[in-house]
Amino acid sequence: MVLKLMSLLVVLINFAECSLLSEINVTFPEPGVLQVYENKEATIHVTIESDRQQVVFIRFQAKDDTIAVLKGNTSTPVETWSTQGQKNLSLTVKGIFLGRTSILTTLYENQSVFENDGESLELPTNSIIEVLREPNPLYTVFLIVLSVVIGINIFGFGLMLDLEVVKEIFKKPIAPIVGFACQYIGMPLIAFAFTQILNLPDALALGLFVGGCCPGGGSSNIWSLLLDGDVNLSMCMTFISTTASIGMMPLWLFTLGMMFTSTVTIPYGNILVAIVSLLIPGFIGILVKKYAPKVAGVLTKAVRPIAAITVLVVIFLGIYNNLYVFVLFAKDWRYxxxxxxxxxxxxxxxxxxxxxxxxxxxxxxxIMCETAIQNTGIAIVLLGFSLPQPDADLATVMAIAMSLVVPPPLVIILIIRTIYLRCCKKNQDKAKDSKENENEKKEQGDIKLETNVEKKSDLDRTENGVISQVYEKETE
Structure with a gap:
């Protein structure tokens, strides 16, 4: 009985404390989002309201102190006030690194609990801190040059595409159908599954998902060639996936993409316009190839050196402007x-x-190359131009990660394969030479044998002739 009374007393005390704390209301000014640049400071105002006279102890802190920190009067006892009074405080926010975090408001019942960081109540707040990278004109230049590179590559692809070959492949469409299913059903679902398994933040999850929805990239054709694949099928699949991206990418963004909109606003119209704009050069290249083949031949020769130069520029600008990506990789292994x-x-x-x-x-x-080697440059351009900051920078991290991790294993496989084939060919050549030598020796032996037989036959004939002549003389 005593134990029951003590338990009831504890419950009543906790209820009283919760009731007391629940009368405190902490609000931040609308819209509740504070944007600050890295290594810069900004001020945010807080309003604390209470329906009763009391002394409370409040602590303000950033949920992720690697993104932002609060400076100044962040841990303070609030003075007593009269009924229905309010207090206004000012906090200083310093941006540390690109990202998004929230402000935690923790309420303590008394000074002892406050000083020992004991039992507390976390109050819901509507304040978000967004830390942005400082504007850099070179980043815009990088996106523009990358757009040009993608346009040139797609235009060059259109110039080299032979529609007659595409028609021949479509006569036995099993391979293109399998490739299309893997590209636009398998890859988006795989990307979405890993966003959920890894529990990625919305902006990064969107970046990974958009990367998984991209069509096959131009490098897939090169890898198909290097690995002795079917280059005609590769180009046909690239044509199909690039054309289909006009409908398939928006389709996935309007369906599963809606799962990432709790903190990220997806500008669907801008993305659709960007997709169409990037693909127009490919259709122009196809038309030029069909109606002006001589011009197409000249342009094909000109496109290659221009593309090579612009790719080098993109690599340089990309590394210079996206060093923050490697910091994020080190910060969180999931990316x-x-x-x-x-x-x-x-x-x-x-x-x-x-x-x-x-x-x-x-x-x-x-089909493996076409499915897994995607044109993540399209994702980087779409996200970089369409999303607001810091979502644009955060989302492109995952597309960049996809583009960085694929080539090294393929290069290793290519090197091993090349060494293996050369060694095998060398051994095969040796075996072939040995067999040819044996055959030559055998032929020479057969020739000698035939020669000896012929000589023996001649000798026999000679001997028979001599014997015949002697017999004739004796007979005479």
Whole structure:
């Protein structure tokens, strides 16, 4: 009985404390989002309201102090006030690194609990801190040059595409169908699954998802060639996926993409316009190839050096303007791992699907390259131009991660494969030379044998002739 009374007393005390604390209301000014640049400071005002006269102890702090910190009077006892009074405080926010965090408001019942950081009540607040990188004109230049590079590559692809080859491939459409299913059903679902498994923040999850929805990239054609795949099928699949991206990317963004809009606003109209703008050069290249083949031949020769120069510029500007990406990789392992898991899972999925469709190995390799090697440059341009900051910088992190992790393993595979083939070819050449030598020796032996036989036959004939002549003389 005594224990029950003591338990009831504890419950009543806790209820009284919660009731007391619940009468405190802390609000931040609308819209509740404070933007500050890295290594810069800004002031935010807080209003504390209470329905009763009391002394309370409040502590303000950033939820993630690697993004921002609060300076000044962040831990303070609030003076007593009369009924229905209010207090206004000012806090100084310092941006540390790119990202988004919230302000935690913790309420303590008395000074002892406050000083020992004991039992407390976390009050809901509507304040978000967004830390932005300082505006850099070179970043805009980087996005513009990257857009130009993508346009040139797509235009050059249109110039080189042979529609007759595409028609021939479509006569047996199993490979393109498997590739399309892996590209626009498998990859978006894989990307979405890993955003949920890794529990990525909305902006980064959106970046990974958009990267998974991108069409096959131009480098997939190169890798198909280097790995002895079907280059014609590769170009056909790139044409199909690039054309289909006009409808498939918005489709996925309007469906599963809605899952990432709790803190991120997706400008669907801007994204659709950007997709169409990036693909127009490809259709222009196809028209030029069809109606002015001589001009197409000249332009094809001119596109290659221009593309090479612009790619070098993009690499330089990209590294210079996106060094923050490597800091984020070091800060949270999920970003780089997520960027790696999506394409590598795509390799496995497309390989299994291609073998399931009973396709030959050289076409399996092609579909694997087309599925997993995506044109993440499109994602970077779309997100960089369409989203507000800091979402644009955060979302592009995942697209950059996908573009960085795919080439190294492929280069290693190519080197091992090249060494293996050369060694095998060398051994095969040696075996072939040895066999040829044996055959030559055998032929020479046969020739000598035939020569000896002929000589023996001649000798026999000679001997027979001599014997015949002697016999004739004796007979005479």
């Amino acid at each position: 780089l791992v997520g960027g790696a898991l999506v394409p590598f899972t795509g390799f496995v999925l497309s390989c299994a699907a291609s073998f399931g469709a009973c396709l030959p190995w050289y076409r399996v390799k092609t």
